[in-house]
Amino acid sequence: MKIRIEDNSVRYRLRRSEVDTLAEKGSLWATTNFPEGNFTYGLQAQDGLTELRATYEEGKIILRIPKKWIETWPGSAKIGFETELKWNDAALHVLIENDFVCLDRDIASQTDQYPNPKV
Template identity: 40%
Template sequence: MKIRIKSNSLRYRLTRTDTSLLAKDGHLREAVDFGTQQLFYALRVMDDEQLSATFKDNVITVYVPKQLIQEFADTDKVGFEGTHGNLHLLVEKDFTCLDNVAEDQSDNYPNPLSAKKL
């Protein structure tokens, strides 16, 4: 799971395994270790009807409606988004990059644009 923060926007990108685990277990959590402190970011499935988020005790949590996760996991749906107050929230599948990159992308979703690049 990756997180991107820009201004008032949070973007989570999920690999195939992340998506499966979130649908099965109802939560995901990762950490960034700053040495003396950690920043945690998480996704949690809820019975709510819309996305929401909190930041408490160094944990950013995005709450995702159960219905959205099932559709996300079981179909080709690329992602979903919403707002929580002034905060824009986006959760999407992590596609392989079209360019060569050093990071391991073996668990990413196949990029739908890769066939067009050939």
């Protein structure tokens, strides 16, 4: 799973096996280790949700996604999920999407990515 953070935007990209794992286990986590501590980010499927949610808790970015969405995502034509979370005078853009093959890299090393629609 890859994460991209730019200003008030968070984007997760998931490989095929990661989408499958998320659907099977209900969560997916990644950690980057620093000498001062760990940075953790992940996805959690949750019953009863009707839209994406994002929180920052105890050094973790957690995107919560409706469980129904996750159950049908593997094998579907769905590319991802997107929302704009607003509160007070702020907003956070959240995007969770398939990780496509990069056309400027060795395609043979990207066997777990989704086919690039531009090919």
